[in-house]
Amino acid sequence: MPSAALPETLEVTRDEAVAILKLNRPEKRNALDDDTIEGIRAFFAGLGPDVRAVVVHGAGAHFCAGLDLGEISGAPDILRSIRHSRMWHKAFDEIQYAPVPVFAALHGAVVGGGLELAAATHVRIAESSAYYALPEGQRGIFVGGGGSVRVPRLVGVPLMQDMMLTGRTISARDGLMFGFSQYVVDDGAALPKAMELAHKAAGNAPATNFAVLHALPRIAEMGPEEGLFTESLMAAIADTHPDAQERLRAFLEKRAAKVTHRE
Ligand code: 1HE
Secondary structure, three states, rough: OHHHOOOOEEEEEEEOOOEEEOOHHHHHOEEEHHHHHHHHHHHHHHOOOOOOOOEEEOOOOEEEEOOOOOOOOOOOOOHHHHHHHHHHHHHHHHHOOOOOOEEEEEOEEEEEEEHHHHOOOOOOEEEOEEEEEEEHHHOOOOOOOOOHHHHHEEEEEEHHHHHHHOOOOEHHHHHHHHOOEEEEEOOOOOOHHHHHHHHHHHHHOOHHHHHHHHHHHHHHEEEEEHHHHHHHHHHHHOOHHHHHHHHHHHHHOOOOOOOOOOO
């Protein structure tokens, strides 16, 4: 999607096959107003076929302060509140079910709706400065951007209950242990690391990335029998794709990298 069609609070750049989406409202700590949420939805819904991975990050000292609290203050209106929450769901579903992998580079506050946004991405890279919180408990509201669905799947219901009931904040290091992020890096290193990982993922066979993004999370929600059957179908689709055949041949002909480990 051309950047021109996005609100000023979002900025899109490109690095080869990786599109980079910056939350660009640092003066409000990247708080998410309705235009920004709609812009996020439109950006992910409009990804072109030449984009093979996306990196999301935030301008300024914080990734995201969550919902712009100005958007829901004022005269109470139940239907408006439901529609507001459903708008967030649509936008973050576009992230979770994007056609390509989405990496989040996190720093500073990753709170409320900012945590809900991060939870919809596939791989989260946190700087040491990052911290997680769900201040909805303190603001007298509830999560509305998919947090009750996605956050427990990352860290479990008990930790989410603790955070919402007591206002507990979680450090980047503890967040790694609990499952908020898959990586912790030094301050300033999250975006470069996210770019490195995104370029790697962009080089995978598209059928593998499709299976990982669209089949794996659904299989994980199925009963074991249904899951194993669905896995066999997905494996057959990926294995018989020409990309797979070429990659398998490359390994057998010693043209492909071996799997090695270094810290
Ligand atoms: C905001 C928001 C916001 C900052 N909505 N305007 N989220 C929260 O409850 C978190 C609220 N924010 C904070 O706790 C702090 O702002 C931070 C820890 C993130 C950053 O602190 P700091 O000292 O760097 O910045 P600041 O001075 O607090 O904020 C700078 C400005 O951004 C200030 O406005 P200004 O006009 O006085 O300059 C703040 O009012 C403004 N600002 N955060 C609106 N969130 C779909 S449901 C999701 C539900 C939720 O996300 S609830 C959690 C909301």
